Amino acid sequence: MCPRSCRSWLAAVIVGMAAGLAGVRATAAPIVSGFERFGRHAGETIDRIEAGLLLLGELGCVNCHRADAAAAHVSGKTGPILDRVGERIDPAWIATYLRDPATAHPGTTMPHALASLDEGTRAQAAEAIAHYLASTGEFSRGPFPGAQDSRPRDGVPIYDRVGCRACHGDRLSSGPHLPDQRPLGDLSAKWSPAALDAFLQNPLHTRPSSRMPAFPLDDGDRRHLVAALLLPESRWGGVAEQTVAFEAKSWNQTFGSLPDFAALGKPDRTGPLQGFDVEGFAGRTDGFCVQLSGFFHAPAKGRYRFDLASDDGSRLLVGGAIVIDNDGVHPHSWRSGDIEIEAGIHRIGIEFFEASGQCTLELDVAPPGDSRESALAFITPSRDGKPARTSRPAPPTFAVDARLAAEGKKAFATHGCANCHRLDGAEPVAFKVPDLKTLGARAGNATDAGCLGQKPAANAALLYGLDDTQREAIGAALAFLASPAASEAPTREREISRSLTSLNCLACHVRDGKGGAIPAVAILDDDGEPILKEPARDALFTGPIPEMGEEGRLPPTLDGVGDKLRREFLDEVLEKGGIDRRATMYTLMPKWHGDVAKPLAARLADDPKTAVDIPAIAGHAEAEIVDKGRDLVGSKGLGCIKCHAFAGDRGQGLGAIDMTRFPKRLNHEWYLAYVENPQRFRPGTRMPAAWPEGKVFYPDVLSGDAGNQIESVWRYVSLAKPRPPVGLGNDPIELVATDKPVIYRNFIEGAGPRAIGIGFPERVNIAWDAEAFRLALVWKGSFIDARRHWSGRGEGFQPPMGDAVFSPDAGPCVAILPSLDAPWPTEPVRKRGGRFGGYALDKEGRPTFRWSLPAEKIAVRESIGGDSVGNPFLKRAVTVERQPNDAGLEGLVFRAAVADSIEAEADGWWRVAGFWRVRVLGAGVGPATVVTIDGKKELRYCLKTPVETAAEARVTFQEELSW
């Protein structure tokens, strides 16, 4: 056994190549993915011929050289349709591209059509053709619809996940690429956002050859993708994140909402802030607040949209005006706001506070008519700074010169551009060139001449810039086409292989041991053992549910796909794209033009079929059969819905393929055989054998026959509207306190992961936070819905079910302070050594929570209960003890409320935040005092000591809440 470390797989590839495999692609040579991956290193003759045939098709050779007898072996790929190309592609880029295609777009398969011209003439012809193409429509560099909602940062994962990366490699041409991945080139020079957006909606419209298939992205995702592809990295990505854009001040104080920063006094730290790393700046993760100030450089006059996200609260000010208020304790959440400003420099400020837990802060801006990006690029800490993002260059203007356009039209025709590119009004040229068979029959088979040559030839219209390996492969293919073997029709399997290679289906899928992440050329690890998956390819495939394993990330194998999938579904999935795996896999199945999809589907459909007898289920009525099928699918049966979605409902499932899609997708016989033994078809699948070796777990169902039961599930899911299986619908599980309180310890929103919820019979409810020792939430009416946590796996936090929710207690309710108006301790109580002691229940089931601060020798008990006196009413009896009693209760303060407003009412009541009321009663309680700290009012009481001995000092008092 050897460890199969993959650290040096790349080195191994390089060593492997150097060790005598064929050479490396010349940098200017065209990249035909299938050739680079499967053909370049082909050793055997047949593979080299196939590689050459692939090139003859992919390079469009047959568009000038008639194929005739060779037609069965060479695909007829055409170039993009150029109708109204002037609207889509920047004419300036067209001119550059035509002057030297391989430089402007490395790896392009378009030959250099002007190669044989001298430099001056060539530039002139390129310019003229650009004018001709520009005359087909008006190019606009303006924004695309929804620009302000598109966010480059959100587009990158889409590019990386859905499949773009499998064919194109890294989004940036400078990033990592496998040899068969064709870089995108400088898209921002070529496309306008609107044009790229329109193109990506349906690339097949202009590229029916489907080498670029169409991904079923929704509008939002597609626009994020466009933004990611067109904005240079420096304007929004990594660099900007590190930018120093703000001067910052931080205060180490804990708040439950944004304080009045003007009243905070001397900050604990001041200085420049890197990116939005407020935690790093404050030097702590909890209990602080930050004020950021900087200068926003508006490139133009207009309405700017800002998006501010934070955990916890934040606020954005531009020119002194509040643009976004995102205050309060909350998880990472976005808020938007916009403001009309002049071009130039404006003051910008962010106020932020972090109470506890996660800490985040982000600000994006979308300038007028532009896409959204990080605001860091527009902001400097001082007025005279230079922002990372300068104003966008003025859109280039291109005036079509009619004379040049006419000249270009001629050049377009002369150079045979229309042989590959359809364009209204342009006619293909019948070059006087031999057909492919004739070329192959020529003695010597000179593949370094003509368009295949190394330099422009007078007798050739084009130059492909091929390298030697490509030439040799084409030579082998031409010789094959001239041989008698070429008259034999290719086998079905070979035709399939050719389609999968030319369409690059194998970038994602495996068939017959080729494709996916399987190395095409053996790669050895450190110990000389072959590596089974190329890590760089394997990493292309990811999914949202890691527990699904490889089935939740690797596109399915195409081995036996025609056995598995119905003919109609093969057509559908190829021509419409796939959506069935969306919930469990990031890679999307794109759609292909019918002209290429239909023949491929037809051939795949001829895969040998699994033969199984379809059980008749004799002796059982159809109604019983589908009912039993439903029982088996449900959670009281085999629980198929624990993983599978059903009729669009993920239910308890992971979202694995929707069972009601089975009859539309699958061949009936294949289904029967697969379910009987999934491992036979898909080794390692997580789909369990529910009838292992025909064994039946429900012997009373349908004569106890495995085949009958499997068939019953099929018939059930085949119903037009199957009744949902048991366990799919999740009814609310409302917990109701009848005579005694009901307790619910779980993840409660607003009270943390260690929350203890209690619903009292008086229809008042609390959630006590055992992480921070506080009465985190109080509400009235219904207590809580336990469905989230009591069905399925129980993900996430559950909010209160009732209403009038408020948070009376921002931290432990008592503290020892140097003075009554001193700031409340902000350090999280567990970091101060605080211990939660659990709770006791009295005869009526009401809780007494216990917690202590051993370092401060304080022990606290909080007894809480509802009461029914008209309004919702809650009582909290608090006992504070000091053990041993070395300092009495000197300095002990109870805090009853923290809010923007606290107003006195009659009978000792205080009205808090305008809607709830509190009063505190007890012999040991001093007078109520409202202090203002950090802009917030706090209602505080000094605690005195009615019981005091050498052993302990103790005070008990009662708090009443009404609302």
Next chain:
Amino acid sequence: MVIFDVRRVAMRFSGAFVAIALLALLQTIIVAAPARSAEPLKKPTEADFYAIEQLKIPPDAFLEVGALEWLPDNKIAVASRRGEIWIVSDPAGSEPTWTRFAHGLHEVLGLAWKDGWLYATQRPEVSRLKDTDGDGEADEIETVADGWGVSGDYHEYAFGSKFDAEGNLWIVLCLTGSFSSEVPFRGWAMRVTPDGRTIPTTSGVRSPGGIGFDCAGKVLYTDNQGPWNGSCALKELRPGEFVGHPGGFKWYDLAPEMGPKPTEPRSGSRWAEEMKRIPEYRPAVVVFPYDLVGKSAAGVVGDATEGKFGPFAGQVFVTDQSHSILMRCSLETIDGIMQGACFPFREGFGSGSLAVQFAPDGSLYVGGTNRGWGSRGGGDYALERLVWTGKLPFEIRAMKALTDGFELEFTSPVDKATAADVKSYAARGFTYIYQADYGSPIVDEAPCEIVKATPSADGLKVRLEMTNLREGVIHELKCPGVRSASSGDLPAGLALLHDTGWYTLNRRPK
């Protein structure tokens, strides 16, 4: 006597005529022989030896069983994932009484009884509960230990053990989302000491399904297939060690008593290789080959019934949630490293088997749930009692490693002719990749040739000499040809009730 088996013997002869003649002859003999029993002849099933009795759960208890503990006075405590603890008096009697002892707890996956307190391991803490006023319901819910983080991720389960000999509770903490460790000590085993300290004890935990002890008091837990776990396994926990998943390594900073962080394992390796590189790394005691025997290993319990539960005293039983089965392990220690074999034992539990607990009467209580993770047993939940019927099953009792093969120990003497025939056995070795990716296919598979099979004089053991024994490999042994000798109630000619065992060979004896 079983006609089926007679036929199999007969078919060994080449000519059909001979076979038919012999069959006729044998049938004549059987008919002529005095009948051993008047019952119709049938192939024994698991149920003949171990009966599953369902406990009737009251309708108001939605009892997704997460933990079980036997209490004094013939009572069992049953904790549910919905946070309730029920106490059942006289659970095996005809009229058991059910009392709800506590509710509102957070996913209880551990119960242990000591000094009048019931200790419950909840997701965020270990609490101890007591009914001080005698109304049957706990009124003290005291926090004993909560020294680990809870981020709000549902996968952050905490499984608690019973008390060990020193009075410690052992807690295994699942990783965040079962993949990473976002808050302290996710992916660790902790000890809660009698004086209330919580000590980080062993790193490398991934997604546990249960924790318990063998009869010698070794701490064992189950971990499940996923990253760094090619298949599910039974693992041993020892202070200061690392059991496979490096996800929680960052918390070494908070656990000075653990010493420095171990070397990171290499993804794509094999566990036997990594044992050489990482001194702290302790490999699995038993790997349960995925889907061959179970696919979600869960509760662990040692059989200390001294025979009340049948012929497997001292062995370890493990539940499997997904297959709704109970598996059996025979363990041994070679070179200080525990290893051993697993065997199928009993299938057909009513839900996803999770918690297990022996009762003083020697029966085994099995509690189940299939919420969130499907199981072959279709009930939302189940509480069952597995009772030995007193009949001796013909089983491989134990499988022990030898320098050149394995020694099999049987529950009843073997028929020496079939047991000495190497063709009665088939063996192969395979293992799993030790990798950061989820799970692993079976790899490094190679056949083992049985060179010689030598039954002991008393027929209770067979020494198998075989080729290609490899460390770090699971050795699958099938014994389809071995037959019983007549002994006690057990007739001759029976096939084994379960003829396959899988031995995880960490160390080959010298």
